[in-house]
Amino acid sequence: MAGLARFTRRALIVSARRLLRVPLPDPVAPGVPSAADRWRTPLWLLLHVALGWAGMLVSGLLLLAGLTLPGGRLGAEVGLSLFGRSVRVEGGWQSWAVGLGCLLLAATVCALVTNALRWLAPRLLGPSSAEQLALAAERERRLAERNRLAHELHDSIGHTLTATTIQAAVAGEVLSADPVAARAALRSIEESSRAALEDLDYVLGVLREGKAEAAPTRTLADLPELLDRLRHAGAVVEPELSGELAQVQGTLSRAAYRILQEGLTNALRHGAGGPIEVRVAAAPDGLELSVVNRTGAGPKRGPGQGAFPTSGHGLPGLAERVRLLHGDIEAGPQGPAHWRLAVRLPVRWSA
Numbered sequence: 001m002a003g004l005a006r007f008t009r010r011a012l013i014v015s016a017r018r019l020l021r022v023p024l025p026d027p028v029a030p031g032v033p034s035a036a037d038r039w040r041t042p043l044w045l046l047l048h049v050a051l052g053w054a055g056m057l058v059s060g061l062l063l064l065a066g067l068t069l070p071g072g073r074l075g076a077e078v079g080l081s082l083f084g085r086s087v088r089v090e091g092g093w094q095s096w097a098v099g100l101g102c103l104l105l106a107a108t109v110c111a112l113v114t115n116a117l118r119w120l121a122p123r124l125l126g127p128s129s130a131e132q133l134a135l136a137a138e139r140e141r142r143l144a145e146r147n148r149l150a151h152e153l154h155d156s157i158g159h160t161l162t163a164t165t166i167q168a169a170v171a172g173e174v175l176s177a178d179p180v181a182a183r184a185a186l187r188s189i190e191e192s193s194r195a196a197l198e199d200l201d202y203v204l205g206v207l208r209e210g211k212a213e214a215a216p217t218r219t220l221a222d223l224p225e226l227l228d229r230l231r232h233a234g235a236v237v238e239p240e241l242s243g244e245l246a247q248v249q250g251t252l253s254r255a256a257y258r259i260l261q262e263g264l265t266n267a268l269r270h271g272a273g274g275p276i277e278v279r280v281a282a283a284p285d286g287l288e289l290s291v292v293n294r295t296g297a298g299p300k301r302g303p304g305q306g307a308f309p310t311s312g313h314g315l316p317g318l319a320e321r322v323r324l325l326h327g328d329i330e331a332g333p334q335g336p337a338h339w340r341l342a343v344r345l346p347v348r349w350s351a
Helices: 006-020 040-068 070-075 093-124 129-174 179-207 220-232 250-270 314-324
Strands: 079-081 085-089 236-242 276-282 286-294 328-333 340-346
Touching: 006 040, 006 093, 040 070, 070 093, 093 236, 129 179, 179 220, 220 236, 220 250, 220 276, 250 276, 250 286, 250 314, 250 340, 314 328, 314 340
Parallel strands: 236 276
Antiparallel strands: 079 085, 276 286, 286 340, 328 340
């Protein structure tokens, strides 16, 4: 019954890794194992001991015969009787041939026993059905966390790089003619970069499985600061805010900020200049967000600069975020010269 103990199984897994070179995961604690899973470790012990002793005895006898038969060492001889016929090997070349055969058989027996144990180890020491479910759930949780972090990086870092690229170009163009505007653009670059570094430090802390700092909590209350950074980048922003935005709950408010940030980033990247209309309306039954910008051939963003590269993950990421919040999203042309992103999210007022 020693095989039933969890520490015994863990020790057997470690020995199988080192001696048999079998990649086995560490056991997990999924709860009460089934009757079949409970006997897997004792069965491994039994088969391991039986195969090990049988292989050791057979290979040991063959090895002894292979070393003593050639040339009749120690007066050894071998006889074989089959179907009434007998063959006896006493010396000469036949003894050497039989001795070599015994050595090869000994090596073959060792290889067969080793391969049999390698085949049995994953089936008897590997994850049980309950452990496989637990491992799958853990992998799903990690994947969901990494996807969430990827969304955070895409929204925050992507917006910051887009805005700072435009701001740097503006600062370079007006540096001589309007030093005040150039300094304002440089200050905006500094503020945007500092905010992006906070997000990056948090994400890297999570990915390193260390103790990460508290997650940045930017909400709709930070929307004016976001709009100011866009204005410093030379964009014309026309906001329309209505309703009790302060009463929107924290999770929904953070998601709304990220949605608007992504929409504004896309407007900077792919828009054709002109005003960017931002609408945020909080009602008792829902939160409405929209970003409208001009499309078409836009002005150059700076000397030697072309269109911004795009990953193609922005709108799919927004759609996934909205779906998780049980909302609706629309993105597409509005008339011949505008693009509109519209999102509606259900609202629960905080107490």
